[in-house]
């Protein structure tokens with residue numbers, strides 16, 4: 406099943422219809438490149454579970470074609486599409502008959518869901534309200550009211566009904582991506598849709614294309630990609646981005662839900678120049694690196710009991726944070742630089758030769774022998790060090806972040822920890838060091854706290870997007886990826902507090 410064959414089929418079927426026939430049923434196919442962009446975005450934001458994919462207005466299946474390209478033809482999945490018009494349905498059914506995609510020749514809006522789906526990506530019909538027959542419109546309005554509690558204007562285009570009724574088909578947390586006309590953000594009939602996006606689901610992002618960046622060759626319409634999750638609204642900020650691609654927008658700005666209402670025009674949030682914030686990245690402000698690799702945490706990271714037992718002098722000890730799983734707090738206070746935690750841990754590291762240690766610190770020498778018996782010096786890292794029990798030096802970082810997390814529903818997949826101590830951290834963490842020009846500014850604890858809040862306000866989706874996802878919903882982010890993650894709000898904080906005129 407080649408995309409070029411599908412595209413030829415789509416073009417051929419389109420030429421057999423007049424423009425007004427296509428207007429009546431909203432038949433304007435998505436360019437493949439755009440479908441792939443949206444699908445890549447979906448992949449970054451979904452775990453690698455078997456995906457159940459729903460396309461309510463499938464046409465010849467450009468999104469399914471993009472799905473196979475992005476997720477892979479062998480990815481475990483099932484897919485269902487609806488197409489009302491047999492002109493597209495019959496050839497599309499033949500085209501996809503050897504695939505996992507089931508296509509039904511039916512009106513999506515009249516279907517009763519018998520199963521729920523984890524991913525929906527579509528470009529629904531844009532039909533204007535006067536193409537919707539009046540009895541059908543009444544039934545749909547009633548359905549929307551029943552399902553969402555929202556009264557929808559009779560002037561709303563068909564895509565509004567598609568979107569608002571779609572959640573009946575979605576699993577909790579399902580990702581839903583819609584390519585729809587941008588008009589809903591400003592026109593009166595769009596209020597119901599905006600209300601729905603703010604209150605009934607968890608709106609994640611709206612990526613708009615400027616009027617001079619039309620996405621369709623054959624429809625003069627400016628469009629937006631609306632992304633939401635099927636769950637109650639969360640505290641996550643909503644990203645408004647524009648142009649470029651949804652994966653790499655030209656500009657973006659985050660808004661807390663409380664700043665948005667269904668009454669205001671949303672398109673101005675991004676189009677007026679003053680409101681466009683150049684996207685600064687974490688790497689603009691921080692150098693990031695992995696914490697230290699000790700070569701054997703059980704040997705090198707010790708508690709006070711071991712320190713006392715082997716009389717290990719403090720000059721060989723540096724406070725260290727416990728591993729991320731054991732660190733429940735997001736802010737580490739300290740006394741004399743030692744973290745105030747249930748249990749204190751220290752990194753043991755010593756550059757003295759063994760015979761010197763044997764003479765001056767006999768108990769410590771016994772501890773080193775214990776490590777030797779456990780085979781620590783033969784490990785990959787220790788075998789390359791001299792002496793093997795000397796760990797690399799590292800500075801405490803003001804912010805640290807566990808570099809992996811689980812579950813897309815957990816808002817703490819990635820959390821930033823304010824480290825107000827002299828503790829260093831092991832390689833379970835990423836360390837964020839202020840760039841030299843911000844070092845003195847970030848010594849101010851008020852500034853640090855504000856930056857910490859701004860870091861934690863970065864939508865988890867954009868961190869997830871910058872990182873990578875593994876099977877079973879395991880998310881990881883590497884130092885370079887973290888540097889590329891958008892960091893809205895920090896420029897403003899540092900701009901006013903640090904008087905850095907040449908921030909960008």
Ligand SMILES: C[S@@+](CC[C@H](N)C(=O)[O-])C[C@H]1O[C@@H](n2cnc3c(N)ncnc32)[C@H](O)[C@@H]1O
Nearest residue numbers: 433434435462463464488489490512513528530
């Ligand atoms: C804007 S086109 C998009 C097609 C395809 N999703 C794409 O992106 O290329 C909308 C499609 O939905 C179909 N359609 C219109 N009303 C529908 C309905 N009520 N139920 C199912 N399909 C419908 C149209 O025939 C058309 O093929």
